[in-house]
Amino acid sequence: MNMTKDEIILREAFDALAENTGIQASYRLMSFKSDHRLDAEVQIIINDTVLRFAADVKRELRNYHLRELPQTVSDLPLMFVADRLFPAVKEELRREKISYLDTAGNIFIQHRQIYVWIEGNRKMQGEKKQSVNRAFTKQGLKVVFLFLCQNHMINMPYRKISDLAGVALGNIPLIMEGLREAQYLLHLNDQDFILNRKKALLHRWIEAYRDILRPSLHLGNFKSTTPDLFKERLMTGNIENAVAGGEVAAEMITHYLNAEIYTVYTTQTSKEFMVKNRLIPDEKGNIQLYEKFWDNYSKDGRVPELLVYADLLITDEPRCLETAEILYEKQLKHEFE
Incomplete structure (x- = not known):
């Protein structure tokens, strides 16, 4: 039987935990009526004490995930189980006393008189790759x-x-x-x-979009000698074969964010776009150009709300994350919850 990606992550994490510490753990995939974003009930045995957690299983945990979930679900404390956890995210979880486990066997638990913090384990190199979904x-x-x-x-x-x-x-x-x-x-x-599991799919898509698809769409960064005019043209739909994404689109929708980075999706080549809009190539330029990869459902000179949301989350910038929350609540929540 083919395992789901959640089961793969859980089994790898539990195997690494047992190998490195002797601590035994088990899981049961389930849906939580109180929060459908959670994936499994996890049981961990430490010194003959059985601890149970409601687990959110992810390939990778980012700061924006921490802004969305409560620390407890009914009577179960929250645990993040992930293939990859960044040091800054781990530090934030420890600060909030939220348990975590990764597939290298690193773990943090502070619950019911039990305190466990094991760090520094690395995944074994040369492990067999799972088939690609x-x-x-x-x-x-x-x-x-x-x-x-x-x-x-x-x-x-x-x-x-x-x-x-x-x-x-x-x-x-x-x-x-x-x-x-x-x-x-x-x-x-x-x-x-x-x-x-539409919201889980949304965030799985955002993670994969950031890591896999988006880099392949990047056509280059540019600057304009008249940036305010360029922004005005972009926001009013007056740039040929191009639509606004990211901060500019978020400003158009929410009127909350003052865009500093201009994300543009286009069907033109980078050279065509640069020449027609009198831009200058600049690696650190605030005009970020991407290939438009969809058809027939842009809105009012901007990308769909879902892609605006993704562009904002990917930045990991506090002002963009705050705007992403506003956008989600007003435009997307009814579709995904």
Whole structure:
């Protein structure tokens, strides 16, 4: 039986914990009615004491994840189980007394007179790679983006999905299978599907978009000799074959953020865009140009709200994270919760 990505992370973490410390742990995948973003109930035995946690399982934990979840769910304390935890995130978790475990066997628990803090373990090199889920490859992410923006597309003919996402037809069945294996698609009846665990899928998409798809779309950074005019043109939809993303789009939607970085998605080449808009290449320039990877559902000269949200979270900048929360509450929450 194929394991889900959550099960893979949990088993690797528990195996490393047992190998390094002798501490035994087990899990049970389940849904929490009080918070559907949580994934499993975890049981850890330390000195004959059984500790139970509600676990949020992630490939990688970022600062914005910490802003979303309460420390307790009913009578269970929260634990993050992740493949990768950054030092600054671990420090923040310890400060808030939130338990964590990673797949190298590093662990922190401060609960019911039990205090455990083990750090410094590294994952063994040369471990066997798990098979890649095709839903979270470059092509798969384009399809998932289509589904997240237009849920009904999951039940369209594969050729229609292929055409709208700009992905080869032969990839679509593999991408659909990847979503089913990860439990993000559920059968509604014999023919139709519905998206499952939509907020978890959203954040899985954002993480993979940041690491896999977005870097491949980057066409370069630029600066303008008339930055205020460029921003005005971008916000009013007066730049040919281009739409605003990131901070500029967030300013357009929320009127809360004063954009400093101008993220632009375009169907033009970088040279065409640079020449037509009289820009100067600059590695540290505040105009960040990306290839537009979707079709037919931009809004009022800007990218869809979902991509604005992703662009903001990816920055890890406090002012952008705050705006992302406002955007989510006003524009996205009703779709994902």
